[in-house]
Amino acid sequence: MKAKTVTTGSKMLLNGSQAAAHAVRAARAEVITTYPIVPQSLIAKQLLEFCSKGELQARYVSVESAHSALSTLIGASATGARTFTATSSQGLALMHEMLHWAVGDRLPIVIANVNRALGAPWSIWVDHNDSLSQRDTGWIQFYVSSCQEVFDTILQAYRLGEIVQLPVMVNLDGFYLSHTIEPTILPELAEVDAFLPPYQTEWRLDPQKPRSIGNLTSPDYYLEFRYKIQEAMDAAKAVTNDVYQEFESHFGRHYGSLDCYELEDAKTVFITYATMAQTVKHAVREMRREGKKVGLIRIRMFRPFPAENLRQLVRSSCRYIVLDRNVSFGAGGIFGQEIRAALHSQALDSGVVSITLGLGGRDVSPAMIKEIAAKYSEGEVFAGDHYWEGVRS
Amino acid sequence: MSDKDTHLPPVNAMPPLPISQGWMGWNRTGEWRYFDPVHENHLPPCNHACPAGEDIQSFASLLVQRKFREAYDVIRESNPLPSVCGRVCNHPCAANCNRSELDDAVSIRCLERLIGDWGLKNVKTQAAVIDPDKGEIAIIGSGPAGLSAAWHLTNLQYKVTVFEASPKAGGMLRGGIPEFRLPRKTLDAEIHSLVDRGIEFRHNVRIGQDIPIDDLQRFRAILIAIGAHKPRVFDIPGSDLPGVQQGLDFLAEVNCGKRDFIEGNVAILGGNNTAIQCARAALRLGGKPTIYFRRSANEVPAFADQIEEARQEGIEITSLTAPTTIRKTGNELKLTLQRLTLGKRDSSGKRIALSIRGAHTEVTVSRVIVALGEDPDLTFLPRRIDRESWGINTGGTHQTNVGNIFAAGDCADNRRSVGSAIGAGKAAAQSIDRYLHGKTVFVESANRIVTRFADLNVAYFQRSQVVERKKIPDDRRLTSFAEVNIGLAEADALREAARCLSCGVCNSCDNCLTFCPDHAVTKQNGGYKINYDYCKGCGICIHECPRDAIHLRIKQVPR
Ligand SMILES: Cc1cc2nc3c(=O)[nH]c(=O)nc-3n(C[C@H](O)[C@H](O)[C@H](O)COP(=O)(O)OP(=O)(O)OC[C@H]3O[C@@H](n4cnc5c(N)ncnc54)[C@H](O)[C@@H]3O)c2cc1C
Ligand code: SF4
Ligand code: SF4
Numbered sequence: 045m046k047a048k049t050v051t052t053g054s055k056m057l058l059n060g061s062q063a064a065a066h067a068v069r070a071a072r073a074e075v076i077t078t079y080p081i082v083p084q085s086l087i088a089k090q091l092l093e094f095c096s097k098g099e100l101q102a103r104y105v106s107v108e109s110a111h112s113a114l115s116t117l118i119g120a121s122a123t124g125a126r127t128f129t130a131t132s133s134q135g136l137a138l139m140h141e142m143l144h145w146a147v148g149d150r151l152p153i154v155i156a157n158v159n160r161a162l163g164a165p166w167s168i169w170v171d172h173n174d175s176l177s178q179r180d181t182g183w184i185q186f187y188v189s190s191c192q193e194v195f196d197t198i199l200q201a202y203r204l205g206e207i208v209q210l211p212v213m214v215n216l217d218g219f220y221l222s223h224t225i226e227p228t229i230l231p232e233l234a235e236v237d238a239f240l241p242p243y244q245t246e247w248r249l250d251p252q253k254p255r256s257i258g259n260l261t262s263p264d265y266y267l268e269f270r271y272k273i274q275e276a277m278d279a280a281k282a283v284t285n286d287v288y289q290e291f292e293s294h295f296g297r298h299y300g301s302l303d304c305y306e307l308e309d310a311k312t313v314f315i316t317y318a319t320m321a322q323t324v325k326h327a328v329r330e331m332r333r334e335g336k337k338v339g340l341i342r343i344r345m346f347r348p349f350p351a352e353n354l355r356q357l358v359r360s361s362c363r364y365i366v367l368d369r370n371v372s373f374g375a376g377g378i379f380g381q382e383i384r385a386a387l388h389s390q391a392l393d394s395g396v397v398s399i400t401l402g403l404g405g406r407d408v409s410p411a412m413i414k415e416i417a418a419k420y421s422e423g424e425v426f427a428g429d430h431y432w433e434g435v436r437s
Numbered sequence: 438m439s440d441k442d443t444h445l446p447p448v449n450a451m452p453p454l455p456i457s458q459g460w461m462g463w464n465r466t467g468e469w470r471y472f473d474p475v476h477e478n479h480l481p482p483c484n485h486a487c488p489a490g491e492d493i494q495s496f497a498s499l500l501v502q503r504k505f506r507e508a509y510d511v512i513r514e515s516n517p518l519p520s521v522c523g524r525v526c527n528h529p530c531a532a533n534c535n536r537s538e539l540d541d542a543v544s545i546r547c548l549e550r551l552i553g554d555w556g557l558k559n560v561k562t563q564a565a566v567i568d569p570d571k572g573e574i575a576i577i578g579s580g581p582a583g584l585s586a587a588w589h590l591t592n593l594q595y596k597v598t599v600f601e602a603s604p605k606a607g608g609m610l611r612g613g614i615p616e617f618r619l620p621r622k623t624l625d626a627e628i629h630s631l632v633d634r635g636i637e638f639r640h641n642v643r644i645g646q647d648i649p650i651d652d653l654q655r656f657r658a659i660l661i662a663i664g665a666h667k668p669r670v671f672d673i674p675g676s677d678l679p680g681v682q683q684g685l686d687f688l689a690e691v692n693c694g695k696r697d698f699i700e701g702n703v704a705i706l707g708g709n710n711t712a713i714q715c716a717r718a719a720l721r722l723g724g725k726p727t728i729y730f731r732r733s734a735n736e737v738p739a740f741a742d743q744i745e746e747a748r749q750e751g752i753e754i755t756s757l758t759a760p761t762t763i764r765k766t767g768n769e770l771k772l773t774l775q776r777l778t779l780g781k782r783d784s785s786g787k788r789i790a791l792s793i794r795g796a797h798t799e800v801t802v803s804r805v806i807v808a809l810g811e812d813p814d815l816t817f818l819p820r821r822i823d824r825e826s827w828g829i830n831t832g833g834t835h836q837t838n839v840g841n842i843f844a845a846g847d848c849a850d851n852r853r854s855v856g857s858a859i860g861a862g863k864a865a866a867q868s869i870d871r872y873l874h875g876k877t878v879f880v881e882s883a884n885r886i887v888t889r890f891a892d893l894n895v896a897y898f899q900r901s902q903v904v905e906r907k908k909i910p911d912d913r914r915l916t917s918f919a920e921v922n923i924g925l926a927e928a929d930a931l932r933e934a935a936r937c938l939s940c941g942v943c944n945s946c947d948n949c950l951t952f953c954p955d956h957a958v959t960k961q962n963g964g965y966k967i968n969y970d971y972c973k974g975c976g977i978c979i980h981e982c983p984r985d986a987i988h989l990r991i992k993q994v995p996r
Binding site: 149209256258264269 | 443445448451452453454455456457458461464
């Protein structure tokens with residue numbers, strides 16, 4: 045991220061949850077629902093405070109389940125309201141049915157999912173199986189790695205979603221980000237308004253013109269509607285770039301769907317996402333000082349998957365180590381598979397190692413990253429190889 | 438495969454999302470339904486508990502709408518004496534009010550009193566249209582049972598004559614219940630409205646003494662409603678001494694206005710309503726009453742609110758004591774009491790009271806008032822009428838074994854309360870009417886389903902504080918016969934009425950209409966109609982109805 049001069053605004057110490065709530069306030073969300081779940085609840089708390097003080101004119105609905113949290117937003121969004129909810133883990137799992145529904149009805153709802161491992165056993169700490177389990181629902185997904193990025197990405201999410209008419213999930217790591225305080229720049233609300241105009245759509249429910257949406261659809265039409273979702277996902281790749289540019293022109297901060305560090309002459313490149321990327325960046329910096337040719341690609345956008353961008357960066361002479369804080373049982377790390385699939389057409393996938401680590405909030409330290417670099421930089425890699433790191437023997 | 442030759446639109450001509458372009462009524466979601474929701478009121482527990490069968494939910498809701506006249510008429514459909522009951526009824530309605538599980542029961546009797554008093558002030562009861570062909574009916578006794586039967590029979594167009602031994606009508610309402618509970622002005626006014634209705638009263642006529650019962654054979658039916666006025670035998674050494682008096686006699690004197698000053702301690706023997714009222718009356722006449730009761734404190738049979746009011750007035754109840762002798766010394770009486778304890782259970786499960794050897798106490802009193810219970814005096818009745826130790830046996834039908842002779846109230850029933858006497862009077866009127874129409878008389882069974890607290894969706898109800906009735910200040914309360922309980926002010930009563938949850942009864946809150954995901958519920962004729970072409974039977978309306986007024990029926994499949 046190339047830091048540019050900030051236009052206007054103020055710098056505050058915020059944790060990731062507060063940053064999310066401030067973004068929702070700045071976006072002037074009109075209907076908000078939440079159902080409490082750790083570690084998401086801080087977002088709900090902050091939003092409630094905004095609403096009760098009148099600092100955000102939104103209809104705040106306390107619901108009886110995460111399922112209802114999203115169902116309510118589906119109704120609200122269908123009338124043309126800008127909507128928001130936050131959840132985690134089991135809550136997101138309970139929303140599963142309605143996640144599909146929001147996509148099918150093409151509703152640009154924004155969810156902040158505070159990543160938390162799924163039970164059983166109970167865990168309240170981070171990994172990404174909750175949101176990655178939802179990858180085929182048709183939601184656009186971002187994984188962010190700083191409080192500033194939480195704020196910025198939620199604004200981008202509304203802009204992007206409302207253009208392509210798809211819902212967007214902004215994922216932030218439980219505790220590592222949701223509860224960690226960083227200096228965060230909050231722009232003037234007027235500047236946000238200029239970036240993010242009110243949501244308008246001709247496809248909204250209107251009592252003056254009664255219609256039903258999401259109705260029973262015969263085989264004559266269903267396929268076309270699904271095709272249109274795929275089209276919207278494809279379009280989102282291009283629109284995202286426009287949104288990044290507009291965002292930069294308003295706020296001075298540059299974003300991409302991928303974020304690169306020390307790639308030029310790297311022989312070993314880590315590919316990872318979320319807060320783990322910050323740790324890796326730190327380790328890469330140290331290893332560079334030691335003369336090691338290492339680099340980092342951080343993936344910010346997971347759906348649509350930025351395959352083309354990735355292909356442009358990848359070279360056959362290089363070893364790629366994908367760090368996955370998730371696992372698809374019986375297949376391997378989910379980012380690992382996505383990356384291999386993206387690179388396969390150019391036969392670039394042969395240098396990709398996939399590693400699962402850090403599940404359920406297990407710490408991933410810079411020392412561990414260095415060890416992994418030493419261990420996996422050499423040697424032959426077989427397609428589909430998947431390793432676990434950190435399992436006690 | 439090619440769709441080229443079909444009329445279907447190309448993908449680019451379709452909207453981005455599945456949204457109907459026209460009427461969707463062809464999609465009859467009702468076909469999925471396997472049970473039907475139906476709007477159907479169930480019985481509020483208060484109505485169920487009211488022995489007079491009042492429609493409490495209905496009059497409370499009318500009161501909220503300030504429809505006083507309608508509320509008054511609703512009560513009088515079952516009970517001609519709301520001002521009386523609003524004061525003296527032991528209100529089992531409130532004990533069963535669902536609201537008590539949320540916060541406090543609705544003060545139903547206060548609402549009833551307000552409506553009754555409003556009626557006495559604002560409504561002139563019209564004479565009923567009597568149908569001479571229906572014949573005449575005689576009622577013996579003008580207590581609440583007789584009055585209620587007379588009212589309902591008159592409403593059924595019978596000509597009714599009430600024979601009353603006393604100079605004034607009212608039974609125990611006049612002879613037993615003292616003025617500080619029921620002002621005579623109120624009682625007189627309410628009885629007067631029955632005279633206005635066209636009921637004929639023959640006072641000072643004791644059937645069996647002044648007129649033999651056989652002389653009543655010109656009436657098509659006779660109702661015996663003579664109450665229970667014969668005191669149980671009290672026979673211990675000294676029980677015939679002057680200064681020893683039966684409670685009902687004492688109350689009868691006091692209630693007729695004989696208010697002599699009482700000095701010193703007064704011993705009241707017994708624990709029933711008579712005992713309590715004797716003690717409270719004696720206190721107001723200057724005495725220092727103590728109630729001595731044979732059994733344990735939590736077995737005192739008087740109504741709970743009366744025990745409470747007596748305690749508030751400083752009256753002590755000494756339980757597990759029995760009188761053994763009374764002696765006269767000078768102007769005073771010495772009463773010896775045996776201390777008792779509870780022993781093994783008898784066959785009915787009640788623990789037997791046993792004497793504690795040598796545990797006697799002696800108290801010095803100016804008077805002993807005896808209230809050991811009352812039985813009906815049936816000596817004037819023809820022998821052939823079936824009876825039990827406690828009174829006339831009608832098996833609950835209110836018809837005796839002698840076809841045209843009926844019985845109701847304390848003389849035929851063990852419940853012994855004004856409300857149950859009124860309910861019995863009404864039921865007897867219905868029995869008589871059925872009998873005279875050649876139909877069989879039966880025991881009415883309320884087979885409607887009662888809505889209990891667990892049937893409500895309490896998420897829709899907020900807690901609120903009950904508006905309690907107030908009492909007059911102690912200095913007046915303890916020294917005069919002024920009415921102790923003050924009725925609610927109108928604004929308070931309206932607030933209290935609004936606390937009623939309308940259990941089991943639809944009050945058009947629109948929840949079913951709002952929540953139905955298929956818009957299958959519509960308003961119709963002040964109620965709701967479910968369009969079963971679209972109701973898919975999800976049951977959301979049933980769940981979201983706060984008051985248990987929508988129910989599930991298995992879908993009727995046409996054969
Ligand atoms: C002291 C006392 C206090 C009470 N307090 C309460 C209370 O607070 N709340 C409550 O709900 N209940 C109370 N009760 C009970 C209640 O009063 C009675 O259950 C109720 O009055 C019974 O009504 P009834 O019509 O059957 O008989 P009664 O009220 O006893 O009326 C019977 C009438 O028949 C007349 N009669 C009798 N024999 C003849 C005859 N041969 N010919 C003509 N007339 C005759 C009598 O003179 C009397 O007027 C109390 C009872 C007593 C004794
Ligand atoms: S809340 Fe109303 S309807 Fe329900 S039991 Fe109490 S008085 Fe009756
Ligand atoms: S809510 Fe509507 S659809 Fe569901 S059962 Fe009731 S009437 Fe039928």
